[in-house]
Amino acid sequence: MIDRTKKFIVIASPTFICNASCSHCGIPSDIDYKKILSPEELYISIKNVLTSFYKQYLDNYEIHFVFHGGEPMILGIDYIEKFIRLTEKENYQYFMQSNMILYDKKWRDIFKKYDFKVSTSYDFYGDIRRLKTGEDYYKTWSKNVKQYIQDTGRRIQTIVTLNRKNINYIEEMIDIANELNINLELNCIRPTGRALKNHSNNFITPGEYGFAMAKAYTYGKKYQDMKVRYGHTIEKIVSENTSLPCPFTRNCIDTIFMIDSNGNMHKCPIAMQYSFPHFGNALSNQLDMKRFIKFKTLTSYSVEDCNGCNICNNGGCPIDRISGDIFLRERNTYCVSYRILYESVLKLNRLEIKEVINI
């Protein structure tokens, strides 16, 4: 039987308030930190997006709903339960991207009750993470992460932002991740928000990013249970022919959207961080159909330079291919990163090259 269910990833930042003030935070400085979207407003905003842009799927859709921030635990348990009650008759699965600083028994119970998948972030080897209370960030974070793993038996996915300093400690980071029983997702620092102001000397090149991901993937293999993204993503794509997730896809307009604390609809948090024009206000149902269709049309163009290489789905993440209002029909900025990683995944696993790649 053909599964006609449409799966959406809906990322929501009902608040941008945070209990930390990290020096590389990508949230634009002009964001309205005071505004909090209520559970009802959030629910209406999502409904309006689905009705305006994805009407044909309204009878049969599945939502992977991600509470994002700011710090989503700041919203409190009542907020989360209220939103869940609004959505409980629909096909929702709940996720949370949190800094875990407020994690306690109450959150443990909520996560268990609604089968939340929780992910976190921490940037080892550096002092870019600060708590507003002045407490030691790592101490609180690692204590709560250990408790979460003990409570749930789940390895927690942890985003690490690679920068010029911590890129020299890839093996050490993997060893720590093994001790903590966590999985890693390696992102690289981007020139947005506070990072633009505070970290101009800390950016890394796409080549450095590629070699760092390859090293992490290769070294991480010595620990059987550990997953290091994006090496494992590419491994799955090659060996199991799975579909491409963000940031390798250029078709995300059909599967991912974000709602901010004003009810605006963005492509995703990265698009918002780069201050890309949003698709209008979902809360007041004033959505910009023209802009949505334009974005969709532009991202459907193929990239001649890709020459049959399909590692990042012919050009990959649209954000890395847009300059101002012009869509570049060129290879993705991170093309070289993905190809370095792809080669090392193939080599390490002695997998056959299935696509033509001309590096």
Ligand code: SF4
């Ligand atoms: S635009 Fe890029 S970062 Fe945003 S969802 Fe799509 S692939 Fe991911």
Ligand code: SF4
């Ligand atoms: S050539 Fe580069 S941009 Fe094109 S699909 Fe391959 S990795 Fe992606």
